[in-house]
Amino acid sequence: MNYEDLLQIGPYELGEEEKDRIYGELLSRLTDRHRSRCELYDRVCNLLGDLPGTTRTVEEIPMTPVSLFKQADLCSVPAEEVFKTMTSSGTSGQKTSKIFLDQQTAAWQQRTLERIIRDFIGERRIPMLIVDSPNVLRDRNLFSARGAGILGFSIFGTKRRYALTADMELDYDAVLEFLETAAGGPVLVFGFTYIIWKHFYQALAALGKTLPLENGFLIHGGGWKKLQNEAVSADVFKKGLKNVCGISKVRNYYGMAEQTGCIYMECECGSLHVSSYSDVRIRNMEDFSCCKNGTEGVIQVLTPMAWSYPGHSILTEDKGTILGVDDCPCGRKGKYIKITGRIPKAEVRGCSDTYEE
Amino acid sequence: MRNEERIPDGVTRLAGGYELEAAPMEPFAPVVMDFLSRLSDEIRAIPRREASEEMKALGFWLRRAHLLELRRAYGRENALGLGIVFHIAPANVPLLFAYSCAIGLLAGNACRVRVSGRRNTDCERLCSLIGELLSEEGFLFIRRRISILSYDRAFTDLTRQFSLECDARVIWGGDRTVEEIRAIPLRPQAMELAFPDRTSLCVMNPEALLALSDEALTNLAIRFYNDTYGMDQNACSCPKLVCWQTAEEARREHASKRFWDAVAEASKRYALSEIKVSQKYGALWERVGLDADIRQIRRWSNRLYVLELGAVSEGFSESRMQFGSFLEYHMKQNDEWTGAVSEKVQTLTFFGVERDCLLKTVREKRLRGIQRIVPVGQALFMDLTWDGKDLIACLSRTIG
Numbered sequence: 032m033n034y035e036d037l038l039q040i041g042p043y044e045l046g047e048e049e050k051d052r053i054y055g056e057l058l059s060r061l062t063d064r065h066r067s068r069c070e071l072y073d074r075v076c077n078l079l080g081d082l083p084g085t086t087r088t089v090e091e092i093p094m095t096p097v098s099l100f101k102q103a104d105l106c107s108v109p110a111e112e113v114f115k116t117m118t119s120s121g122t123s124g125q126k127t128s129k130i131f132l133d134q135q136t137a138a139w140q141q142r143t144l145e146r147i148i149r150d151f152i153g154e155r156r157i158p159m160l161i162v163d164s165p166n167v168l169r170d171r172n173l174f175s176a177r178g179a180g181i182l183g184f185s186i187f188g189t190k191r192r193y194a195l196t197a198d199m200e201l202d203y204d205a206v207l208e209f210l211e212t213a214a215g216g217p218v219l220v221f222g223f224t225y226i227i228w229k230h231f232y233q234a235l236a237a238l239g240k241t242l243p244l245e246n247g248f249l250i251h252g253g254g255w256k257k258l259q260n261e262a263v264s265a266d267v268f269k270k271g272l273k274n275v276c277g278i279s280k281v282r283n284y285y286g287m288a289e290q291t292g293c294i295y296m297e298c299e300c301g302s303l304h305v306s307s308y309s310d311v312r313i314r315n316m317e318d319f320s321c322c323k324n325g326t327e328g329v330i331q332v333l334t335p336m337a338w339s340y341p342g343h344s345i346l347t348e349d350k351g352t353i354l355g356v357d358d359c360p361c362g363r364k365g366k367y368i369k370i371t372g373r374i375p376k377a378e379v380r381g382c383s384d385t386y387e388e
Numbered sequence: 389m390r391n392e393e394r395i396p397d398g399v400t401r402l403a404g405g406y407e408l409e410a411a412p413m414e415p416f417a418p419v420v421m422d423f424l425s426r427l428s429d430e431i432r433a434i435p436r437r438e439a440s441e442e443m444k445a446l447g448f449w450l451r452r453a454h455l456l457e458l459r460r461a462y463g464r465e466n467a468l469g470l471g472i473v474f475h476i477a478p479a480n481v482p483l484l485f486a487y488s489c490a491i492g493l494l495a496g497n498a499c500r501v502r503v504s505g506r507r508n509t510d511c512e513r514l515c516s517l518i519g520e521l522l523s524e525e526g527f528l529f530i531r532r533r534i535s536i537l538s539y540d541r542a543f544t545d546l547t548r549q550f551s552l553e554c555d556a557r558v559i560w561g562g563d564r565t566v567e568e569i570r571a572i573p574l575r576p577q578a579m580e581l582a583f584p585d586r587t588s589l590c591v592m593n594p595e596a597l598l599a600l601s602d603e604a605l606t607n608l609a610i611r612f613y614n615d616t617y618g619m620d621q622n623a624c625s626c627p628k629l630v631c632w633q634t635a636e637e638a639r640r641e642h643a644s645k646r647f648w649d650a651v652a653e654a655s656k657r658y659a660l661s662e663i664k665v666s667q668k669y670g671a672l673w674e675r676v677g678l679d680a681d682i683r684q685i686r687r688w689s690n691r692l693y694v695l696e697l698g699a700v701s702e703g704f705s706e707s708r709m710q711f712g713s714f715l716e717y718h719m720k721q722n723d724e725w726t727g728a729v730s731e732k733v734q735t736l737t738f739f740g741v742e743r744d745c746l747l748k749t750v751r752e753k754r755l756r757g758i759q760r761i762v763p764v765g766q767a768l769f770m771d772l773t774w775d776g777k778d779l780i781a782c783l784s785r786t787i788g
Contacts, residue, residue: 071677071678072677074676074677074680074682075672075673075676075677078676078682078684078685079685095673096666096669096670096673097670098666098667098670098674099670099673099674099677102670102674102678103674103677103678316660316661316662316665316666316690317660317665317689317690317691318689318690319689319690329662329666346666346669348666350662374662374663374666375661375662375663376663377661377663377664
């Protein structure tokens, strides 16, 4: 079995036991592959006691800390095979993650996303409203996660319309015209959580206008951090959007630039679902032991998709819990999870400079 | 009370007055000693469970017997303070401002202290104790010799004003803080003491360690813990590197294991938060991944990481070893640790080694670093000789 075969399996039909077996084998072979091609990765794995050539359990696969992608170039393919380098959208002044993709990995990312999203919106392509500025794609110097997200989702749209101008202003008339041509049929609305709230919902609310999106399917991601600061909960977010455009299908997803495509989509019951194409473990930071379902810890994400860089097992800086396995009322198999936020930044002692926030 | 003093907007007065008296006093003036030892009494009267380790240590440091000891060692005839000393204290060593201020007072000066806006409860509590003492009849005039203020670092105008007012400026903090403050001028006759980023190391003798009873070993481990974990291993004097002296291979490995097992045990009391583990594990990958000089990694859950070096170099001072993460090196000659010493190295702690022997090595090898050589357990003790300077001498003048 390889990742190609895994992609043939439906996104939510792999039972846990079988998945553990398949993942143990695939991730072990992938760990060996990365170890033989990425010197830095090999050096750390070796000293952490990882045994090459063996079949590890999923839990035994070494975890690469997500911060390492900001500090080092992690690549497992020759430079000439790097098809594009993706960067995470770090805020100004911070270092950004660098992810090296070959053709194969880039194609897998796209197909993974497609398999997952199709399960929610169906096989047909539909008109798509992108809540962002077209400029985010024009700046080719920075192939950012935001741009990658938009490009990735664009394949689901027959026609595409950007809702915001270059100045991030809502182009109300153009959006209305676009929605009128869709004639009340299904429309995919895509954007980043904060941008949708700030530049779409709040702009509409300020104008005192509405948009006809009763048949829309809104997908948003990118994290709640900024909205949490403004005390906007998932519930407030959904209600607000329903008020300004009648939309009832509003779904969040969790995902990261380091494993683009392997997203965790929110179902109609409000849980984020782990697909067949990736897996999660919740780690107790005292000793990295795995937490029981229902217990909060730090999220580790795993996927055999990460072929061109050693990012197949990543310890994130996010917290969450596994809510259950195989028994979500929505009928999807596999784990379903909840994200509870970032690891809180605590004050650190010592007399060295603490300029970073 | 002079509550009518005008305090600029954005400035919080935490204790003392605002206008300071510039006339100096003699070092270790009786009234200053009285005031500080009374403060020690007040600190030590705080119920045990409400007082942090740092607060207890400060109370102990300020007790009369210790002040008298300091006077014997540092007191001088025919001397006076400089006038006004402006102290800039770091945010993340909560009580350092108090030591700095006490030293300034002992040297015979009036002290203006800027503490960070990110104050903790220790800082608030101490300032309120100081405030109460200063309202006592006998200490009223000390109100014009202490001014503890808090204001945002963005108010550079104030820092500028206080810098022009003072006769000496004391900057605690990292390289960037020192650089930033240094750009603000002082009056021509004023002097400056700056304490930039430093790092520290430890030398141990394997045979001496193996000779310890279990109880003595536990005790040593706790002292080592206090030197390091106590400040998140993030202060200048917290050792990052432990160098073992020569011994038979099996013996030194046994010693190392015995020591770190005991440190791991001591570290069970450490408040290990998720963010600390996240940063520590990230730093481990970065350190090991980017440099090929690590031979072995040992971990005791996520409480203690020990990275064995294949060779020592000055580069160790750049490693982000924090929250209980150590470099270790088994020396082939007993003075090989000197290879790690650059001008950025401050403290050398030791166990099972003669202090004189280490001092002799520092002198004979004419090392650019090492300002203190203290036994394990004393890395964080504040001394009047700091970073190689006699602070009383620096902050006073002898009339010749």
